[in-house]
Amino acid sequence: MAEMVKLFVNGQEVEVESGKNLIDALKVVGIEIPHFCYHPALGADGNCRMCLVGIEDGRPPLVPACKTPAQEGMKVQLDAEHIKKIQRDVLEFELINHPVDCPVCDQAGECALQDYYMSYSLDDSRMRVEQVTKGKKIDFGSGVVHDQERCVLCGRCVRFTRQITHTGELGIVNRTDAARVSIFPGKPLNNRYALNIVDICPVGAMTSSDFRFKQRVWFLQKDPGICHGCSKGCSIYIDHHREKYKDDVIYRFRARTNLKVNGYFICDFGRLSYAAENENRQTTATADGSAIGFDEAIELVRERLDRARKPLMLVSPDLSLEQMWAVKRIATLYGADLSGYSDSYVIDGDGDDYLINDDKAANRKGLELLDIDSSKEQFISTLQYTDLLVNFNNDLFYSGVDEELKAQLDKTQSIAVCSHQLPVFESATIALPTASYSEYGGTIVNEDYVLQRFDKALFKNEDPRDVLEITRLLGGAIIDAPHAWPGIRQSVADLADIDPETIPAEGLNLQNSEDTNVGA
Amino acid sequence: MSDRSELISTGEPFAFDAERDAEFERLIVRYPIRESMIMPALWMAQEQQGWISAEAIEYIAERIGTYPAKVFELATFYTMYHLKPVGQNHICVCRTLSCWLRDKQAIVDYLAKEIGVRPGQVSEDGRFSLEEVECLGHCGTAPVVQVNGEFHEEMDLEKFKALLATLD
């Protein structure tokens, strides 16, 4: 437990963590100190001057909150007239050379400059002389577009490339009000985390070419989720919107702070993987290439399963624990072999020592915990003699088509329970559409044994059935995710004490009670 | 300050000549971190080339082991680094307080009118470039003009004309 101290804010006593800077310490108790340049992952810079607060009897009496640790007995002035005036003045200075083009700015609605102006200023402009002009719509590479005029020179982006990615593509060149963020000519952003810059920019100076002009942010519903791009399981926001007469569509993923898993950032691959949730989806059931009704398809699958002598069920390493458990149960019901074979999800050498993992499976640890055999030997040997393969959304060709395996699959009668139209499912005689991870809730375990829970974010016009529901329709006894848990608890020692309802937002480390903290 | 971030590329790779190479190695041991050499290296590049090209910045970054964007920051922050070629004679006229009080403007006006070169420009024949600079620290002998690094104090128009006549 961190040491706590009592201090006063506007005369009111609050108890906060000792030594933490005032911005972070007071945020915990619901007190906002406005700031642009400070970011908990990037440290205090102190350049924006927006967080200046008064310290009664302090030496000096005026300090940047970002650089001032909370101390016992400190008397912090936030609503004193002279502090409120500084906030108005700093905002005025930030705004005099700002284009105030909010109507065409993607950041509008989630812009610190805009929000602070509404909360701390509302003054009319006194700027009656020519503004400083700088560069607009500059392509910084990696999908980042920069507007130097909207920039408040907080330097978060520069610090990000120096402290987090250690690639240093950005700098603030010139000085005085000619200062601006720039790349070195011909050396654009070239790192796999570049789009975080768009997230950390407090204003509309850094926009994503992928998201630009696609949607006003106030229309977006922002639900927490977990990235399924690799076995890190980064916390994300799923920003989606159902326009009138249209379907619920995801517009972007953003990093969601989780100090136990990903810190403040996510990789660009994961961020952009939202698109796959929208595209190339299996939306109707098919049999021998022709569309059929879903219920009809379920009946067909049941018949085939009943007839099969030696069925083989294959689960995706992306499935939730509950889904895996449900498949495992119906495998028993039908006397089927069960495999979690998914070597193709591993791309050797692709990972780094930060957030990106070689293993692109979101829940491989789940396979291990549920004791589902993922070995190639078992899968290949079982595949030799099976007369019916039921593939629960496992992309065996994740890292490319394996011709030898494809030949074997082509010879095997198979059923695909799939969220997407992928080459691996082409040989299936029956295809059942299923939900993808933004469309169901469940739990997964990341590479570091952090158990995380996520909820259904999207509600489609025609909500696809998730794998668990399909197992129920195939005769399984588990009716929904919570019902999987008594069985899971009983059979998996590591999960014996887990109540999914009480998993904290940042997840639960199954291996030790010590918090793992990625630092950034 | 006007924008200095438009770098010019020569299209040719840059490297220190033997003399600067040795100087670089002599100096770097004086500092506990390599980045302290960015400013000295920028000076050396400017001495060698007359100005600092995009290639020179990249070379320095590579040589020191830092980001080109960081060297770029310094090259644009410190205004004595020339990021474009200057004239055969680079004239700096101090524009600040004491020189202003003692009519530095007469010299600037003369250069504009008679030589056709204004602050920030290079004359058409390439002989002269003019820069108005901030206080040069010769206030007691104002106004002061610096030509190719040499100071000329207590200038007036007549002395300045005579000085110009001595330049190549």
Place this chain on the structure above:
Amino acid sequence: MEVKILSAKFDIDNAHQIEVAKSHGAYQTLEKLFSMAPEDVTNEVKDSGLRGRGGAGFPAGVKWGFLPKDLDKPTYLAVNSDESEPATFKDRYILVKDPHLLIEGIIICCYAIDCHDAYIYIRGEYTSQVKGLQRAIDEAYEAGYLGETVNGHDFRLDVTVHRGAGAYVCGEETALLESIEGKKGQPRSKPPFPAVVGLYDCPTIINNVQTIASLPFIIQEGADAYKAHGTEKSTGTHLFGISGHVEKPGMYELPLGLPLMEVLEKVAGGVWKGRQLKGVIPGGSSTPVLTAEEAKTVNLDYESMAEHKTMFGSGGIVVLDETVDMVKLVENLIYFYHHESCGQCTPCREGLGWMLKIVKKIIAGEGTMADIDLLVELCDNIEMKTVCVLSAACTMPVRSYLNKFRDEFEAYVTDAAS
């Protein structure tokens, strides 16, 4: 009136050469120095009352005392030779005329603070001066005053010249450190102070050239001899640079405490061309201006300047005659500080440019009375809201002109209206 302590060798031909300098006493304090305990050196400097000559006037010996003891890190000395405050040119005389005095001072300081690596940060504009200084340092190495041993004593000392490249802000001590570290000269937030976390995160003392050059006299002759000059709280002598509208501008070494007007009349020959005095900038462009009336009662020391609501500053005195257009002078000043703003803190970065444009608008005959009030308000809104005092170095004098010569600003507005 002149007293030649720092400038003792300024009139000697070729005193910048080590042999000439030595024949006139250079490096003669070293024997005494190494016979003293380092803390005694610090105490002697404390006793002398020597105040930092960079402009802030903080007691030098006290500053040294802030160094943490028994830290497992090296201590650095950074000599501030960035001298960029408009109207300031005193350090240049030491660099050019008597660089060995500076080197000797560096040896004294380093011995006192147990420092073995000193850096001299010299402004880039001092092109030939950089070369001269380097030559003097090379001579000192050859003569055995620098290097693995100092004058035969088991004390290593390396002195490295680090050349700036056109940034006034690097005279701010933490910006100077950033610059040596290979960064933009952007001042650091304090605390921590450089004496604790300075160059390369190590304890560091930053002293002005003139401060360091004052040390040989103090060690050789003793604190009392130094205190014999000047006033009780402003001890010793100072190199005053007098410029602007006087008959004999130049650099003069004077004891502190003399009446300003007496110095202007007797030393600098009075206002030029027989004109009337309009005002005096007492210590560099960032010190608030004194009217001719105020100038009559001020003395050249820290206390008297403070009583007159201005500052002693760098000793760069600028005399303004009756013809000076104070509005245009303010434009010239703001232009300078705007140009030199490091661009880090919002109020300074954005505000100084705004102020400059407003003054230009007034001069162009497009200003209003509200613009004058806005200028005053912007001074308040910018000042002391930033990491360093560069913005205050602009707003403090600008406010003084707006207050003391407001009629001139108003005349631009009313003349344009009529």
